[in-house]
Amino acid sequence: MFAKETYINRRSALKKSVGSGLLLFLGNEESGMNYEDNTYPYRQDSSFLYFFGLSYAGLGAVIDIDEDREIIFGDELTIDHIVWMGTQPTLHEKAQSVGIRETLPSADLKKYIEKAVAKGQTVHYLPPYRAEHRLKLLDMLGIKPGTEQPSIPFIKGVVNLRNYKTAEEIVEIERACDVTAEMHIAAMRALRVGMKECEVSAALEAVAQANGCALSFPTIATVCGQTLHNHYHGHTVKEGDMLLVDAGAETEMGYAGDMSSTICAGKKFTSRQKDVYDIQVASHRAAVEALRPGIPFKDVYELSCRIICEGLKGLGLMKGDPAEAVAAGAHAMFFPCGLGHMMGLDVHDMENLGEVWVGYDGHPKSTQFGRKSLRLARPLEPGFVLTIEPGIYFIPELMDYWKAEGRFTDFINYDKLEAYRDFTGLRNEEDYLITETGARRLGKYVPVTTEEVEALR
Ligand code: GLY
Ligand code: MN
Numbered sequence: 001m002f003a004k005e006t007y008i009n010r011r012s013a014l015k016k017s018v019g020s021g022l023l024l025f026l027g028n029e030e031s032g033m034n035y036e037d038n039t040y041p042y043r044q045d046s047s048f049l050y051f052f053g054l055s056y057a058g059l060g061a062v063i064d065i066d067e068d069r070e071i072i073f074g075d076e077l078t079i080d081h082i083v084w085m086g087t088q089p090t091l092h093e094k095a096q097s098v099g100i101r102e103t104l105p106s107a108d109l110k111k112y113i114e115k116a117v118a119k120g121q122t123v124h125y126l127p128p129y130r131a132e133h134r135l136k137l138l139d140m141l142g143i144k145p146g147t148e149q150p151s152i153p154f155i156k157g158v159v160n161l162r163n164y165k166t167a168e169e170i171v172e173i174e175r176a177c178d179v180t181a182e183m184h185i186a187a188m189r190a191l192r193v194g195m196k197e198c199e200v201s202a203a204l205e206a207v208a209q210a211n212g213c214a215l216s217f218p219t220i221a222t223v224c225g226q227t228l229h230n231h232y233h234g235h236t237v238k239e240g241d242m243l244l245v246d247a248g249a250e251t252e253m254g255y256a257g258d259m260s261s262t263i264c265a266g267k268k269f270t271s272r273q274k275d276v277y278d279i280q281v282a283s284h285r286a287a288v289e290a291l292r293p294g295i296p297f298k299d300v301y302e303l304s305c306r307i308i309c310e311g312l313k314g315l316g317l318m319k320g321d322p323a324e325a326v327a328a329g330a331h332a333m334f335f336p337c338g339l340g341h342m343m344g345l346d347v348h349d350m351e352n353l354g355e356v357w358v359g360y361d362g363h364p365k366s367t368q369f370g371r372k373s374l375r376l377a378r379p380l381e382p383g384f385v386l387t388i389e390p391g392i393y394f395i396p397e398l399m400d401y402w403k404a405e406g407r408f409t410d411f412i413n414y415d416k417l418e419a420y421r422d423f424t425g426l427r428n429e430e431d432y433l434i435t436e437t438g439a440r441r442l443g444k445y446v447p448v449t450t451e452e453v454e455a456l457r
Helices: 004-018 046-052 079-085 091-097 107-118 131-141 152-162 167-190 197-210 271-290 297-314 322-328 396-405 414-420 450-455
Strands: 022-026 032-035 060-064 069-073 102-104 220-222 242-247 259-264 385-388 391-393 425-427 430-434 439-441
Touching (some): 004 060, 022 046, 069 091, 091 102, 102 107, 197 242, 271 297, 271 385, 271 391, 297 322
Antiparallel strands (some): 022 060, 391 425
């Protein structure tokens, strides 16, 4: 945990920003995998962590701006809990460690909210993403399913704080990035032809565990990199394959790292792989060089897409004017996802609060295939932490679909593309902090170019 002043100051800034009413925070509960007591690894809600720092199940909190009260709700452990799971500080001790004096039993939270509703006080809450929180909210507020109205001022207040990382947060994020880098380097060293994907994921996850970290999201380690979020680990890696690894560590305090690499199965990439890989590296580098305060991330995305189209035109897979191809959306055949996203206490930071607030400052997102998957578009500001992850993917189902529909025949050479059906996909991903003058890569360097990757094989 940070010093209690950090949490006191964050709450005070949030109160100022929302102005009035009552802010309701629901901490996460344990969640059963297959029966109640066999739980998923515990993860506290990130906004609860940000404002209250406590990573224990069963807590709730209220910041009553109108009454000037901050209360943590929870229960003391029973002797059965202590015998089974060990002891913990008392609720009062936990609360004091984050600068809160008032604590009440869990059962009082519902009474507190009901009273607030009865006297017409505004109860602000964030969008729930767990079923039990939705049920709790409906019960406490006395409303019907589907009528929940998360508070926009609360969402904006949280986003306007969490989007700007402080120096002490950067230290934590950089530690997550250092461990993440070591995970990728371990994968580059471990991979051998004949291994199963799960053996590589085991080798890199061991690095996270050995450093006291959790995973910031389920590991991707796949020879089918054309599927953007492929979590299957059962293939055997063959000579000529590429293994796409996307994995990250999460520190004990909950801060994430998120990197991707693409590794040749054998000692070298094939020349066809190199040709496509080099285009992706050019796109990646151009995006990194463009990072600076004030530039809309949407422009960085457009630039990275254009470089991919220029490169693919050079290989004969695309034709026409690359800028026009990007404007029309033809690039999404090869790059159907975004260029990057905010990162912090969540790997996709605050995605549960809505990308429009986090990455678009309230402006609407495009609905065009490909462009709609861009999670971040707003002008960059010092303190933002984000990923850069352009990729090039050959998705046979998408090729067949667009070809059958006759889409973008001015920009895509479908006949040439046939020879790439089995290419799979590749990407590299790094994490950056926007500074006053530009950007700084976070974490130890991970080989990016084909030559750098081959040097580790
Ligand atoms: N690395 C996981 C993601 O960005 O979706
Ligand atoms: Mn990512």
